[in-house]
Amino acid sequence: MMSSSLVVPVIDVQSNNFKELWPAIVLAFKTSSFIALDTELSGLGARKALLAESIEDRYKAICHAARTRSILSLGLACYKKLEGKADSTYLVQVYNLTLLCAEEYVIEPQSVQFLVQHGFDFNKQYAQGVPYDKGNDKGGEPQGVNMRTLFVELLRANKPLVLHNGLIDMIFLYQCFYAHLPEKLGTFTADLSQMFPAGIYDTKYATEYELRFTASYLEYAYKKCKLDNSRSIKTAQDRPHVFLEFCNYTGRLQSYVDYRPCIDSHSSDGPLNICIQFSAYGWCPSGSRCPMSHDTDLIIRQDEKSKEDKRKKRKRRKKKKAAKEEEEEEEDGPPQDKKAHVEDMDEDGEEKEEQKEDEKVHGKFAAHDEEMPSSETPAAESHSDPDKNESDAPQTHDLTPDATNKSPKANERKVEGGTHRAGFDAFMTGYIFAFASIRNAEGSDSWIPACANKLYLSGKSVPLHIAKSTFSKSSRAHMTKMEHVWRKQFPKADGNA
Numbered sequence: 065m066m067s068s069s070l071v072v073p074v075i076d077v078q079s080n081n082f083k084e085l086w087p088a089i090v091l092a093f094k095t096s097s098f099i100a101l102d103t104e105l106s107g108l109g110a111r112k113a114l115l116a117e118s119i120e121d122r123y124k125a126i127c128h129a130a131r132t133r134s135i136l137s138l139g140l141a142c143y144k145k146l147e148g149k150a151d152s153t154y155l156v157q158v159y160n161l162t163l164l165c166a167e168e169y170v171i172e173p174q175s176v177q178f179l180v181q182h183g184f185d186f187n188k189q190y191a192q193g194v195p196y197d198k199g200n201d202k203g204g205e206p207q208g209v210n211m212r213t214l215f216v217e218l219l220r221a222n223k224p225l226v227l228h229n230g231l232i233d234m235i236f237l238y239q240c241f242y243a244h245l246p247e248k249l250g251t252f253t254a255d256l257s258q259m260f261p262a263g264i265y266d267t268k269y270a271t272e273y274e275l276r277f278t279a280s281y282l283e284y285a286y287k288k289c290k291l292d293n294s295r296s297i298k299t300a301q302d303r304p305h306v307f308l309e310f311c312n313y314t315g316r317l318q319s320y321v322d323y324r325p326c327i328d329s330h331s332s333d334g335p336l337n338i339c340i341q342f343s344a345y346g347w348c349p350s351g352s353r354c355p356m357s358h359d360t361d362l363i364i365r366q367d368e369k370s371k372e373d374k375r376k377k378r379k380r381r382k383k384k385k386a387a388k389e390e391e392e393e394e395e396d397g398p399p400q401d402k403k404a405h406v407e408d409m410d411e412d413g414e415e416k417e418e419q420k421e422d423e424k425v426h427g428k429f430a431a432h433d434e435e436m437p438s439s440e441t442p443a444a445e446s447h448s449d450p451d452k453n454e455s456d457a458p459q460t461h462d463l464t465p466d467a468t469n470k471s472p473k474a475n476e477r478k479v480e481g482g483t484h485r486a487g488f489d490a491f492m493t494g495y496i497f498a499f500a501s502i503r504n505a506e507g508s509d510s511w512i513p514a515c516a517n518k519l520y521l522s523g524k525s526v527p528l529h530i531a532k533s534t535f536s537k538s539s540r541a542h543m544t545k546m547e548h549v550w551r552k553q554f555p556k557a558d559g560n561a
């Protein structure tokens with residue numbers, strides 16, 4: 065088994081260093097090729113309404129949640145494609161912003177419980193969270209160094225925006241940092257299409273409809289991409305690969321950085337007692353008390369094995385059938401084609417697709433990547449793995465000696481703390497996008513996946529299109545904001561034309 069351990073530096077942003085880090089964040093926006101984003105929320109309200117049959121009803125339910133709840137932290141991962149390097153090499157900067165909504169908001173007990181279990185520090189949030197006001201700008205244009213102006217900088221950067229299962233995130237971002245949400249879904253999507261003209265990409269949609277992995281929850285998709293990437297490097301396949309580089313943080317900056325290791329586990333291939341529920345959705349109601357394995361690496365290997373077994377079985381069946389047909393000289397026409405097609409479909413999803421669940425709805429607060437394999441496997445164990453020698457990390461990373469010398473124990477504790485979920489989730493989301501991009505590049509000139517402006521809709525076979533239809537108007541608050549966003553960017557535009 066090959067492995068690739070990776071240490072991801074996450075920069076911790078809070079009110080006492082927000083101003084200091086501002087220029088670096090804005091520069092990262094401006095120079096990036098794309099920006100991946102993730103949020104942690106104080107709650108979502110009634111789960112059932114979020115999965116309503118009607119998309120318009122779903123939108124209303126999420127809007128209600130966004131008006132009454134708040135964003136607790138925001139993860140940003142800026143991926144800059146480095147020119148003149150082999151393959152697809154990205155310089156990645158990851159920020160985790162701790163935020164504090166200045167207005168009253170609902171915080172759900174189960175969210176608190178979940179967040180505390182994952183090391184979310186509410187003391188730190190109340191003491192050091194970067195404050196923000198929701199809804200419309202309160203008088204005049206937003207100025208100074210704050211969350212609303214940072215969001216304006218994100219829009220001005222005009223880069224592709226990447227999210228995983230991003231509809232809820234987009235609705236919350238709009239309400240928290242931009243303007244009051246429009247009543248109609250059509251207005252919302254029209255606004256979004258103008259806010260992000262470089263495109264919005266949903267890696268959950270890409271995972272299901274382009275990469276076609278067996279499962280599509282964030283950690284699964286990320287680890288599967290990483291595994292496939294390192295395999296194709298190993299076998300020296302003649303196709304581009306993804307390589308990552310990180311900044312060399314020094315001085316004061318270094319004190320804000322949390323080095324989060326992402327160690328692949330190397331459980332032996334014994335009898336696998338994988339939790340079916342977790343395997344399919346990335347969460348399980350029993351959480352850490354579940355007696356079955358929630359090891360994503362193990363789950364991926366199991367899925368690959370069963371796919372291979374199925375393929376062989378099909379091959380055998382086909383052979384048998386061909387032999388039989390030769391004997392009987394009798395064809396069954398269209399039904400045979402149909403069956404073959406159905407079988408192909410099977411191979412891609414099957415049981416996991418049957419009962420759709422929403423990763424976000426359960427995942428944000430239930431048990432989404434509850435147990436990162438990295439946190440369960442002591443670092444020492446993976447170091448002593450017998451296969452380790454033939455598995456040097458394919459990702460290049462450039463860290464200060466100090467950081468690499470940190471004892472595994474100290475890092476391990478931080479993983480369990482998991483205090484940078486939004487930042488690390490944004491990082492994983494960006495990686496999936498980078499991987500999907502090289503896959504796409506094989507068939508076309510563009511390095512960008514084909515899934516532009518399609519947001520994943522749980523339980524639906526079609527995505528939500530981010531576009532301005534002929535019949536939908538833009539909201540007034542949005543028009544005012546757009547004027548502000550683009551006037552400052554091009555000061556000469558409204559002068560002499």
Ligand SMILES: [Zn+2]
Nearest residue numbers: 339342348354
């Ligand atoms: Zn379980």
